[in-house]
Amino acid sequence: MLPSRSMLNDIDTTTQWLLDRTRHRPKIAIICGSGLGQLAEMVEEADVFNYKDIPNFPVTTVVGHKGRLLIGILNGKCCVCMQGRFHSYEGHHMYKLTFPVRVFAKMGIKLMFATNACGSLNPSYNVGDLMIMRDHINLPGLTGLSPLVGLNDERFGARFVALSTAYERKLKTLAKEVAKNLGYNFIQEGVYMMQFGPCFETVAECKMARTMGADVMGMSTVPEVTVARQCGIRCFGLSLVTNKCIIDENTDVVANHEEVLEIGRMRSKDTQNLVYAMTGALDLEEYGVTNNNHEKV
Ligand SMILES: O=P(O)(O)O[C@H]1O[C@H](CO)[C@@H](O)[C@H]1O
Numbered sequence: 001m002l003p004s005r006s007m008l009n010d011i012d013t014t015t016q017w018l019l020d021r022t023r024h025r026p027k028i029a030i031i032c033g034s035g036l037g038q039l040a041e042m043v044e045e046a047d048v049f050n051y052k053d054i055p056n057f058p059v060t061t062v063v064g065h066k067g068r069l070l071i072g073i074l075n076g077k078c079c080v081c082m083q084g085r086f087h088s089y090e091g092h093h094m095y096k097l098t099f100p101v102r103v104f105a106k107m108g109i110k111l112m113f114a115t116n117a118c119g120s121l122n123p124s125y126n127v128g129d130l131m132i133m134r135d136h137i138n139l140p141g142l143t144g145l146s147p148l149v150g151l152n153d154e155r156f157g158a159r160f161v162a163l164s165t166a167y168e169r170k171l172k173t174l175a176k177e178v179a180k181n182l183g184y185n186f187i188q189e190g191v192y193m194m195q196f197g198p199c200f201e202t203v204a205e206c207k208m209a210r211t212m213g214a215d216v217m218g219m220s221t222v223p224e225v226t227v228a229r230q231c232g233i234r235c236f237g238l239s240l241v242t243n244k245c246i247i248d249e250n251t252d253v254v255a256n257h258e259e260v261l262e263i264g265r266m267r268s269k270d271t272q273n274l275v276y277a278m279t280g281a282l283d284l285e286e287y288g289v290t291n292n293n294h295e296k297v
């Protein structure tokens with residue numbers, strides 16, 4: 001299913017529906033990855049919406065993705081937070097799974113923090129490391145699956161989107177500074193490869209991904225970042241290494257979602273503290289926010 005005119009109009013309907021129900025006017029969007037939903041609990045004075053109640057929103061089907069949108073204040077900045085995301089492998093068309101990002105753009109979001117759980121390919125990474133996304137490799141995109149396929153609405157952005165600046169340099173620098181101040185010794189910076197999922201990789205696929213320059217593998221984030229960039233939203237990506245990708249044919253150890261959620265819980269507080277401190281340290285004027293007023297006038 002490709003986006004139609006009426007689906008594009010749905011964006012206006014959903015945006016207005018949300019703005020009519022919250023006094024907050026968020027400028028930052030946060031997406032919680034698998035097992036990282038506790039991030040959302042830091043949002044104060046939150047107006048909370050279940051995805052199933054929001055017109056035109058998809059619903060989450062994956063364990064560890066709660067399915068709530070929170071709009072409120074995080075360390076002094078007004079944010080909208082997705083407590084649970086959508087994935088292609090759930091059967092959502094890429095256009096539909098990135099629908100919230102277009103709504104965020106329409107709401108006036110200028111920055112997006114996308115978190116995810118991933119498996120590591122880089123042998124120097126450890127389970128529990130947090131990786132600042134330097135860049136990504138979009139395997140589905142390279143093979144013809146992009147959220148930007150089909151009708152392009154110029155209200156959102158250009159037909160041809162440059163992704164060489166997908167991840168904002170200033171935000172990567174800020175993350176490193178903040179992590180240093182927090183005393184974190186488990187920070188990496190590297191390349192995330194998205195594959196469609198839902199299967200974890202074969203050994204041969206892991207070897208291919210590593211050869212292609214990937215440090216970690218996951219099944220999300222790239223569609224959201226692609227759409228955000230088309231809309232002019234600046235992006236920061238944070239990957240939690242929840243497991244090591246299996247690169248040895250002679251082991252019976254296998255990746256599993258329970259382990260992903262467990263490591264998510266283990267690093268939950270550290271991830272929260274990093275995002276919280278980064279949000280507080282942001283100078284929103286640098287990102288085009290002239291009116292720092294959190295609320296509608
Ligand atoms: O990318 P997030 O949503 O964090 O989740 C990751 O963890 C799940 C697999 O355990 C997959 O959905 C993968 O993409």
Ligand SMILES: Nc1nc2[nH]cnc2c(=O)[nH]1
Nearest residue numbers: 117118119217218219255
């Ligand atoms: N593709 C992929 N996604 C993950 N999400 C969490 N761990 C993994 C993994 O090993 N591979």
